Amino acid sequence: MIEIEEKFKILLVDDEPDFIEPMAFWMRANGYLVSIASSGRQALQMIEDNPPDMVFLDIRMPVMDGIETLRHIREFDQKLPVIIVTAYPTIEYFSKTQELNVSGFFDKDGDFEELRNVVNLTLNTYKKLWNK
Numbered sequence: 376m377i378e379i380e381e382k383f384k385i386l387l388v389d390d391e392p393d394f395i396e397p398m399a400f401w402m403r404a405n406g407y408l409v410s411i412a413s414s415g416r417q418a419l420q421m422i423e424d425n426p427p428d429m430v431f432l433d434i435r436m437p438v439m440d441g442i443e444t445l446r447h448i449r450e451f452d453q454k455l456p457v458i459i460v461t462a463y464p465t466i467e468y469f470s471k472t473q474e475l476n477v478s479g480f481f482d483k484d485g486d487f488e489e490l491r492n493v494v495n496l497t498l499n500t501y502k503k504l505w506n507k
Contacts, residue, residue: 385427388412390436430448434463435463
């Protein structure tokens, strides 16, 4: 596991509190600073106001889905690590998100060990970009 020298800011974006709250609790318990957005529009505003180090983005949300949200993120930030969260992994979603430089995927059926692996892999991959 990577040692956290400085608290990393993670933004969780999902419209389902039953999913996002346990994930946020686990991340906070592991030393991360966590913010929660319940919509794509709210996430975009939060990213512009106080950029996180990493985003977990639900693919299926009302009004603005994860793919549209990711498109908007990429308009102003090409390097921000974005992990797609989905209960419905499909080739179509994979293809669309790869074109938008997605950093990884987390299945909503995954457990906390898988979540730890995704976070650590992303932190290790992007550590040089953050100069931390």
